[in-house]
Amino acid sequence: MDYSGVVEVTRDRNGIEEILLRNPRGASTRVSLYGGQVLSWRTDQGEELLFTSSKAIFKPPNPVRGGIPICFPQFGNRGALEQHGFARKKLWVVDGNPPPLHPNDSYGKSFVDLLLKPSEDDLKMWPHSFEFRLRVAITAEGNLAMVSRIRNINCKPFSFSIAYHTYLSISDINEVRVEGLETLDYLDNLLRRERFTEQGDTLTFESEVDRVYLSSSDVISVFDHQSKRTFQIRKKGLPDVVVWNPWEKKAKAMADLGDEEYKQMLCVDGAAIEKPITLKPGEEWTGRLELSLIPSS
Numbered sequence: 691m692d693y694s695g696v697v698e699v700t701r702d703r704n705g706i707e708e709i710l711l712r713n714p715r716g717a718s719t720r721v722s723l724y725g726g727q728v729l730s731w732r733t734d735q736g737e738e739l740l741f742t743s744s745k746a747i748f749k750p751p752n753p754v755r756g757g758i759p760i761c762f763p764q765f766g767n768r769g770a771l772e773q774h775g776f777a778r779k780k781l782w783v784v785d786g787n788p789p790p791l792h793p794n795d796s797y798g799k800s801f802v803d804l805l806l807k808p809s810e811d812d813l814k815m816w817p818h819s820f821e822f823r824l825r826v827a828i829t830a831e832g833n834l835a836m837v838s839r840i841r842n843i844n845c846k847p848f849s850f851s852i853a854y855h856t857y858l859s860i861s862d863i864n865e866v867r868v869e870g871l872e873t874l875d876y877l878d879n880l881l882r883r884e885r886f887t888e889q890g891d892t893l894t895f896e897s898e899v900d901r902v903y904l905s906s907s908d909v910i911s912v913f914d915h916q917s918k919r920t921f922q923i924r925k926k927g928l929p930d931v932v933v934w935n936p937w938e939k940k941a942k943a944m945a946d947l948g949d950e951e952y953k954q955m956l957c958v959d960g961a962a963i964e965k966p967i968t969l970k971p972g973e974e975w976t977g978r979l980e981l982s983l984i985p986s987s
């Protein structure tokens with residue numbers, strides 16, 4: 691198949707294709723067809739920026755603990771489907787001939803287009819025909835860009851939620867702060883989704899956090915003091931932001947996360963959760979996420 695910027699197509703131990711994209715400076719990303727999941731994002735110097743658990747299970751139907759799983763068409767357990775919906779446990783295909791994207795969404799030459807369509811079994815659980823197209827690109831600057839297009843190809847409307855469940859690799863959860871969420875309302879998953887207002891100037895971490903911040907601005911920054919780097923998350927069409935860290939007790943109870951690994955990960959997801967997106971027959975929704983790294987002194 692002919693797609694730009696793909697330097698290598700490999701297979702994981704289950705025979706599932708993984709695609710490596712690299713830009714001319716050497717920054718790269720690795721994408722698995724299992725879950726349409728970005729597994730790795732590296733700088734030109736080869737530094738990994740996404741967290742993957744040392745105990746991650748790379749065996750269908752397990753979702754992979756790390757990288758960027760896509761939660762669709764449901765987030766968490768807010769609905770009748772399995773946790774975070776079925777997309778992260780499905781085999782996606784490479785889309786050799788996707789409909790053209792808006793020129794602003796082309797993100798250079800190193801990209802791959804993936805496609806998910808529902809199987810017969812998916813349609814039994816969620817009776818809505820859709821096409822979910824995902825472009826993953828590594829830009830000339832080394833940014834990781836993901837553009838989702840979801841089209842209703844059914845004859846009745848449907849609604850969905852979506853999150854790019856982004857596991858950032860951090861040096862120490864105690865040393866990290868998130869900016870861009872101050873003064874926002876959030877739903878606290880640890881308190882039956884009760885609504886609170888963020889009071890602090892920045893968000894720091896000293897215990898488990900599991901929140902959905904509502905209607906945020908389109909830029910969120912994650913400062914990692916110890917490694918002197920700042921992640922910038924830019925998003926469009928994704929009003930909400932999930933912030934999750936399981937902390938010590940839950941990490942110990944999770945089979946696919948090392949006991950101490952919660953210190954090295956922080957999930958900050960661009961998402962559309964509180965107000966599900968509704969598509970009429972023939973309509974398409976687009977959501978964009980771009981991650982960049984800003985070195986700080």
Ligand SMILES: O=P(O)(O)OC[C@H]1O[C@@H](O)[C@H](O)[C@@H](O)[C@@H]1O
Nearest residue numbers: 753766773774879900901932934
């Ligand atoms: O273990 P999973 O299904 O990958 O989910 C991980 C976490 O994902 C978060 O986004 C949810 O808010 C948490 O409640 C959940 O525990």
